[in-house]
Amino acid sequence: DAKTTQPPSMDCAEGRAANLPCNHSTISGNEYVYWYRQIHSQGPQYIIHGLKNNETNEMASLIITEDRKSSTLILPHATLRDTAVYYCIVRPHAGGTSYGKLTFGQGTILTVHP
Amino acid sequence: ETGVTQTPRHLVMGMTNKKSLKCEQHLGHNAMYWYKQSAKKPLELMFVYNFKEQTENNSVPSRFSPECPNSSHLFLHLHTLQPEDSALYLCASSQGLVTNEQFFGPGTRLTVL
Numbered sequence: 437d438a439k440t441t442q443p444p445s446m447d448c449a450e451g452r453a454a455n456l457p458c459n460h461s462t463i464s465g466n467e468y469v470y471w472y473r474q475i476h477s478q479g480p481q482y483i484i485h486g487l488k489n490n491e492t493n494e495m496a497s498l499i500i501t502e503d504r505k506s507s508t509l510i511l512p513h514a515t516l517r518d519t520a521v522y523y524c525i526v527r528p529h530a531g532g533t534s535y536g537k538l539t540f541g542q543g544t545i546l547t548v549h550p
Numbered sequence: 551e552t553g554v555t556q557t558p559r560h561l562v563m564g565m566t567n568k569k570s571l572k573c574e575q576h577l578g579h580n581a582m583y584w585y586k587q588s589a590k591k592p593l594e595l596m597f598v599y600n601f602k603e604q605t606e607n608n609s610v611p612s613r614f615s616p617e618c619p620n621s622s623h624l625f626l627h628l629h630t631l632q633p634e635d636s637a638l639y640l641c642a643s644s645q646g647l648v649t650n651e652q653f654f655g656p657g658t659r660l661t662v663l
Contacts, residue, residue, distance in 0.1 A: 468650070470650055477656075477657075478654075478656055478657070479552065479554070479641075479642070479654025479655050479657050480640075480642075480654050481654065482651045482652065482653070485650065527650060537598075538593075538595065538650060538652060539592075541592055543592075
C-alpha cells in the first residue's frame with residue numbers, strides 16, 4: 437500500500453471548515469484514498485473514500501488532486517464533536533492478497549475549539 | 551452505535567490469569583477483525599476471519615488465541631500475558647473482505663499487571 441503523510445496536529449474554530457491534508461505521492465492507479473477518524477476512547481469510524489473524483493457524503497467532502505498525489509478531507513462546519521484523530525489510508529479498493537488489511541498511521545489530531 | 555459491541559469495556563488481569571474478550575456484530579457481516587492499539591502507536595491488525603475461517607494472523611504471539619464460532623461472534627482468549635500487552639483491543643467487521651469499510655466496536659481497555 438502507498439505510504440501517506442499527514443500533519444501531526446491541526447486546530448480549527450467551531451463552525452469553520454476543517455481542511456485536513458494527506459500526501460500520497462506513491463499512490464498506484466488502482467489505489468483508493470480512505471479516511472477514518474477515531475474519537476477519544478472509541479473505535480475508528482469510516483468517513484469517506486475516493487479514487488480520483490471528488491466525493492461528498494453527509495459527513496465530509498474529499499478532494500483529490502488531478503495527479504492523485506495528495507488529497508484533502510473537508511469537514512464543512514466543524515463542531516466540538518469532530519475533535520478526533522483523522523487517518524488517511526491508501527489501498528486497493530477490493531480483492532487481491534491484501535484484502536482487509538487497513539494500515540493506520542499516526543494520523544492528524546484535529547482539535548476543534550469554541 | 552456502530553452495530554459492533556465489545557465486552558468487557560475494561561479489564562485488569564494478572565500475568566497468570568486467563569481471560570477472554572468478546573465481540574459481537576449485528577450487521578450481518580461476514581468478516582471480523584481484531585486490532586491492537588498501544589499507547590502512542592498506530593493500530594495494528596492482529597487477526598482476520600472470513601466466514602468463520604481465519605485468513606490472517608499477523609505474527610501474533612500464541613498467548614493471544616482467537617476464536618470465531620460464527621460470523622457474528624469473535625473472541626480473543628488471553629493467557630499468560632505480559633505488561634506490554636496492555637492496550638486497547640478493537641474488534642471490527644465488514645461485509646466480506648472485498649471492502650475497506652470496516653465498522654469498529656468501542657474496544658476493550660486491557661491492563662496487565
